[in-house]
Amino acid sequence: MSNALPLGPGAEFDAIRSMLERWGPRASGVGDDAAVLGLPRGESLVASVDTAVENRHFVRGWLTTRELARRAVVAALSDLAAMAATPAGVLISLIVPDAWRDELLGLADGVGDAVRDAGTYIIGGNISAGDELSITTTVLGHVYVPLARSGAHVGDRLYVTGRLGGPADALFRLRDGRDAGPHRDRFARPVARIAEARWLAERGASAAIDISDGLAADARHVAAASGVRLVLDSPDIPCVSDVPAELALASGEEYELLVASPVALDAAEFEARFGIPLTPIGIVEHGSDVVVRGARVAAPSGHDHFSR
Amino acid sequence: MSNALPLGPGAEFDAIRSMLERWGPRASGVGDDAAVLGLPRGESLVASVDTAVENRHFVRGWLTTRELARRAVVAALSDLAAMAATPAGVLISLIVPDAWRDELLGLADGVGDAVRDAGTYIIGGNISAGDELSITTTVLGHVYVPLARSGAHVGDRLYVTGRLGGPADALFRLRDGRDAGPHRDRFARPVARIAEARWLAERGASAAIDISDGLAADARHVAAASGVRLVLDSPDIPCVSDVPAELALASGEEYELLVASPVALDAAEFEARFGIPLTPIGIVEHGSDVVVRGARVAAPSGHDHFSR
Structure with missing residues (x-):
């Protein structure tokens, strides 16, 4: 160059x-x-x-x-x-x-x-x-063909890459005046899932968003853009150790991907290739907004940097 | 859309x-x-x-x-x-x-x-x-073919679009606590010379820079990038009314263009088309840096937003 x-x-x-x-x-x-x-x-x-x-x-x-x-x-x-x-x-x-x-x-x-x-x-x-x-x-x-937020259709399966909750846990500790704890690296050294996304798109994924505002909040963006309801199964959400799904749902700045796919994606092949899990976490239904099944609390709304 | x-x-x-x-x-x-x-x-x-x-x-x-x-x-x-x-x-x-x-x-x-x-x-x-x-x-x-800063060659003619000095004059007055004065519009409502630049490139211009740091300072960038000396004739610099060439040379945020061209450009056709002058203001010589001929003061260095 x-x-x-x-x-x-x-x-x-x-x-x-x-x-x-x-x-x-x-x-x-x-x-x-x-x-x-x-x-x-x-x-x-x-x-x-x-x-x-x-x-x-x-x-x-x-x-x-x-x-x-x-x-x-x-x-x-x-x-x-x-x-x-x-x-x-x-x-x-x-x-x-x-x-x-x-x-x-x-x-x-x-x-x-x-x-x-x-x-x-x-x-x-x-x-x-x-x-x-x-x-x-x-x-x-x-x-060649972008993966848009608007590409989720009724019947699609939802997947998430990686394990969530690390950044929220680290931020929680830092705000509390403690050290960043066991998940510091997930917070300090995130990775953009570029190769992973291309793999997912090539294998049939039809919609994607990166989890920058938290899984629940970003799922809402997909629901709004696609005109559908996203149903997430809380017990299936892949979490880092000692972090509950409720925190993982609200954990922003993850830079993992939420994808919708009309076809089943090969999670074993994905994990073998990229060294992180690809986890089925729900489905796309008629309706609007996001429903979290099996959560102990209401779906959190994520982080909004522009709130007064 | x-x-x-x-x-x-x-x-x-x-x-x-x-x-x-x-x-x-x-x-x-x-x-x-x-x-x-x-x-x-x-x-x-x-x-x-x-x-x-x-x-x-x-x-x-x-x-x-x-x-x-x-x-x-x-x-x-x-x-x-x-x-x-x-x-x-x-x-x-x-x-x-x-x-x-x-x-x-x-x-x-x-x-x-x-x-x-x-x-x-x-x-x-x-x-x-x-x-x-x-x-x-x-x-x-x-x-298709960009006009680079590095395209000026020995023997090229130098031209500038528009009339310079308006922003410097307005800024001088504003910093002095007065109103912006007669050249307020040149300061408040600059125009990016997009159509003008394409016209110039189509007619043979080989290098260009926009005058955001002042004519003298931006000419230095062209000289450095092209490995040549730019010689500017101070009396030829087109100025707005009641502004001397010395101030016009240092007037930043003009968003006019300095261009180098191996061929003579038709200033009359340019002015008829765009309603602003195209003025020959110097030549490109062997050497380095910028020389201003006929100036009453040394070439000013322009504005550097990052100076301490």
Whole structure:
């Protein structure tokens, strides 16, 4: 890949240069007014943007700088996974307060980790001063047939990847002033299920969403978009150890996938391939909204970052 | 164009819904994990991101909310113009503090204005709470042969679109506590020179940059990327009334274009077509950096938003 063009002088460009140096060949074509890239013929472009804001989406000190930057980028990449798209590149816009200026290379390393794990590149970005740290990631990808939220039909089976509840458990402990506990890694180092999503789409899945607001809340988005009811069986929800289904249902920032499929999916093959479970957790019915069967409490509503 | 999919409940989604309603058919395909769009066969994807942060890039009260949002999006679209690309859509990520919550529809209107003027669509976005307003715009476009910063060659002629100095003059007055003065519109309502850039590229221009940091500073980027020296003739720089060339050279956020062309461009035809001048302002020579001939002061360095 061609690397960055020479940039002019100035503090902003010094900051960009130091990050580009850190990224090496993972940064591609940065330095012109815009990035240029080709997409495979016949495939559609897929694009999404996500922002992580200090003290709204993360708290300084709960994770390393590298981890929190990695998480921010994984959250955006997870939206590509939810469409079964292949990443083509990311653009990163940072707002960096003075108090974080010495952490610039840690931020760069976290972005680099996420991008490398997804097999993609940093193709553009922007850096500004400001009063609070934010990381805005635009992800670009390509796909032949996208997996939409609107593709669930009555009679479809519902599956979820991985085991849920880790991030909620870790966050619960951190907010309580304790350490992150046994599920720290699930919170600190999430993975965008990109290869998993393509596998699921190739084998017949018809709808998907990534679990960023919690299984119950995201299931509602699928129900609304597809005009159906999603019925989840609480006892079937795959949970990390010592976390009850009720917490797992509300656990956001999982970046696992909820998929609907008209055909049965081979969970054993999936687990052999990816090392995480694929669990049948319910069905799609006529109606609207989400019903959780066998839960001891009402379906929680998930996390809403924009609530007053 | 198809409009938004139904969204689930919650304050964040209420905010998004109110903006989508305002945008009407200008918002397209919003509501899934990511937007999906096709690009013309054989053309490359062009992508760029730009962020406007309160009190760094704009001050509340200097412009209407609608104007400042429009400017933020035009700034990003201008990067597509600099590549001679045709816009395919924009993604908007807003961080909105409580103090701006009542201005959400004004922000939406300004975004809508910029997108409509550029003949494109809002294809995705994100909204978060935070302590300071920021507007991050990712622009996507397509182009057959991009106009790069690196395309200037020894012997090329340099041209600039429009008349410079308006934004600097207005900002100078506003910072001084006065009204924005006679050039308020050039500051408050910039235009991304998208059609103009395509015209220039079709007629032989080989390099371009948009003037966001000031003519002198952006000329340096072209010089660095192309490995040449840009020689600007100060007396030839087209200025708005009562603004000297020295100020026009440093005037940022112009969103006019500096282009290099191996062939003479027809300025009269350009002006007849677009209603703004195209002015020859210098040449490309062997060497490096930028030389301003006939200036009364040294070439100013432009504005660097990330300086301490």
